[in-house]
Amino acid sequence: MAKASRRKLFKFGAAAGGALVAASARAATAATAPAGPLSDPWGHSLGAGVDDRPYGQPSKYEKDAIRRYVPWLAQSPQADASFTPLQDQPGIITANGFFFERYHAGRVSVNPAEWRLMIMGLVEKPLLLTLDDLKRFPSVSRTHFLECPANGATEWPAAQLNSLQYTHGLIACAEWTGVKLSTLLKEVGLKPNGKWLLAEGGDGSHLTRSVPIEKALDDCIVAWGQNGEALRPEQGYPVRLIVPGWQGNQMVKWLRRLEIGTDPWYTHEETASYTELLPNGKALGFTWVAEAKSVISFPCPEKPLTGGPGNYEIRGFAWTGRGKIKAVDVSFDGGVNYSRAALQEPVLDKCMTRFTIPWHWDGKPALIQSRAVDETGYVQPTIAEARAIMGTAPVYLNNSIQTWQVLADGSVNNVQLG
Amino acid sequence: MSSSAKIWASIIVSGLMLGTTAHAAEPGSYGVGATPTSDQIAQWSIAIKPDGSNLPPGSGTVSQGADIYGNECAACHGTFGEGAAAYPKLAGGVGTLKTQKLKTVGSFWPYAPILYDYINRAMPFYAPRSLTSNQVYAISAYILNLNNIVPDDFVANAKTLAAVKMPNRDGFIFKDPRPLTHDVECMSHCADAKALVITSDASKAGITPKTTGPVDNMQGSSAK
Structure with missing residues (x-):
């Protein structure tokens, strides 16, 4: 009995397919209509089946997210x-x-x-x-x-x-x-x-x-x-x-x-x-350990502030080869002042750690930075400090603080400060 | 059994289990995998040490090396080790390590037997491990000769390669001195706000591949 009704339901679904396709075509013509439950084509059509992608892949709208x-x-x-x-x-x-x-x-x-x-x-x-x-x-x-x-x-x-x-x-x-x-x-x-x-x-x-x-x-x-x-x-x-x-x-x-x-x-x-x-x-040689490092992943040159002034969450990653991340500090003024970011659990040994901090952007240019501190007390250095030791043209071991310049239009550039 | 007898019994059992665990630490006691034959070990064992140990029998001369190098190596590394396109230069650069940092076999590599090791395990780039021991010896001799480290009549073999003293033999520090900075976690007034200047801006450099759309191979771009 239960089996029979399930079969019925499936048949119903198949019969209704044609009508749903028509509805989706209707929705597509309303491209200028505001997004919402009345105009979304995905809510007025049948999706792909389990036989479509045996392995799986990201949304076609994520094509920029590639190596x-x-x-x-x-x-x-x-x-x-x-x-x-x-x-x-x-x-x-x-x-x-x-x-x-x-x-x-x-x-x-x-x-x-x-x-x-x-x-x-x-x-x-x-x-x-x-x-x-x-x-x-x-x-x-x-x-x-x-x-x-x-x-x-x-x-x-x-x-x-x-x-x-x-x-x-x-x-x-x-x-x-x-x-x-x-x-x-x-x-x-x-x-x-x-x-x-x-x-x-x-x-x-x-x-x-x-x-x-x-x-x-x-x-x-x-x-x-x-x-x-x-x-x-x-x-x-x-x-x-x-x-x-x-x-x-x-x-x-x-x-x-x-x-x-x-x-x-x-x-x-x-x-x-x-x-x-x-x-x-x-x-x-034998510089095995990756020293503490961090970077803000939002905003960044690829992900600018698109919504104008107001509230945003600054996000980023920190890591250290010497154990766990103890703290991450974020500066909005090029490293003059810092505020403690929140570390997201789990904070694991020799693992990326995520940090976040809320930011009310006033719409003015800003110089944002993150600085990692690991459990040994080691503090991530500025590029100027690192360069003073390593010289101007090394290849390896750059774990310095990254500065992103946020411009008034919300775009973000990679800059260095002196 | 009385409760104290039970406790004793459990202690004895744990003791036996500890004994088992200790026994499990004996080599081979997990009992999984095969014991390789000495022939198998010899076939796998390609790593050469800086003192030349494990270098195989065989030999090669500078002139033999010049011919083999011309066929197998010159397309990428240049006839005289000067490099082609962006492939590594193999000769020259002595005295540049403080400034231009031209790292070649002659200016940088500390051990001649490691030259043999690397050619044997990784070269030619398009056909690794296709050379015989004699060929690897000969190419090693030619590259060392290009760098004026050995004379024209040099014959490379296990003994002579180990005896070569490379110019940069003592140029390495194998004790990590890091951390090299010892900052404290300053939270306010850490820098002089008025003195802050932007010294470089990547948006003006014009050498960034595209970060949207398909992978940008920069073909036809003027960037280097």
Whole structure:
């Protein structure tokens, strides 16, 4: 009986389809009519069915919210980076399709059936794991940010790119699921002189980074899950290393090998690249931790104030590789005075934290900034302070305060103050 | 069983469980995965250390390297390591690290064996791991010779590469000195409002790719 009436209802729905299409056409002719329940075409038509989009995709009205890149930054799209559209990220989780890319030899497609993880070197019992093997070990899920140390590189010499995405989009944050590296290292058994770990990728770059054993045993994850699905190919499918709070290139993608040794390997990625030349000509290496940083994501050059003077909510993100964010302060006058913003829960370890603060905009030009303070008491510096130490043209480690200039028409520009 | 006997029994059981846990920490006790053979380990083990350990047998000369480099590397890196388009320069730059910061193998890289390691694992860009050990040795010899670090008759092998002292060998600090700033959380009158000037404005730079519409590859743009 219940089944029969359900069938009836479905039949009714199908019969009514024609009438609804007519109603929608009527609504469409009233394009100039004010929005509301009488004129909305979506309320006068039948939507798409469950057979329409088996995976799913954003609204067609969100086409601007995509990863973008700066064509003049690198020699080849396969050795380049794209940027997260932070201006379109509402909460602390970066959608997998938004998550910035950084390739050294392009995005490769690894067949999980042929993937293996070799764990070798100064261990009692070397191990060769399939993906199914790896997934049999006890697992964890943790939410951590991942930032490229070159995030903000273009802004060292001057305010150059008029965009939140291009100035700050080499960061993203995800929930990672995998096996703690310490679990695997216990299974292979570290020899007493095993003090360093080498992580090696399986793509054409075979990128390698050394990790001190203390960090390897602390909170690193050999991850296969990202935000509710398998790790994306862009992020190293099927498995990448997560080294919470440390620079992104430590988190080796398409992970294929872990070797234990007595000393660092001083690989290409920790000598020839990912080191920073200081004004005295010496290069800083092993600058692993991402220092505290924050940025206002609304308003920003991509998201101006469109409604004229009045009330707005200022929103942004803060993060630190040294633990948790303790506070974020916002200035509306170029850093003369600051007010405490509210931190949105959850405030997690080595994770993006969202902050908000209400603002009554009087319609006059303003210089807005955010400044992060982490649980160690470290305060995010100004660009002038950072430049005084690092020089005028470094590449990496720019964690300085961002200034957005709000103009009287509500548009927003990236500026630097002196 | 009396209640105290129950308590003792539970303590003994927990003791046994602790014993089990301790046993679980023994290597291999989880029992998942295969033990690789020594041949498998050798095949996977491509990482070379700065002291040259794990460099494979084989050798290559500067002149052999010039030929192979011409075919495999010159299109991107230039015949003499001068670089093509925006691809990395491999030679020159000695003495520029304080100012122009031209980072090449000769001016910047601290260890010759890592040159072998990197070519072997990542080059050529379009066909990584397609070179033989002898070819990698030869290319390494040629690049070092381009930088005047080794003579024309240099033969690269496990022993000679390890013995090369690179010019910037001592140019690195591997102890992170950060944090480099130690600000306090100032809340008011933190700067002189009258002295604030805008020193740069990205809206005037004209080098930002579009932030709406399809991805902007800046083709035909005058920006660099």
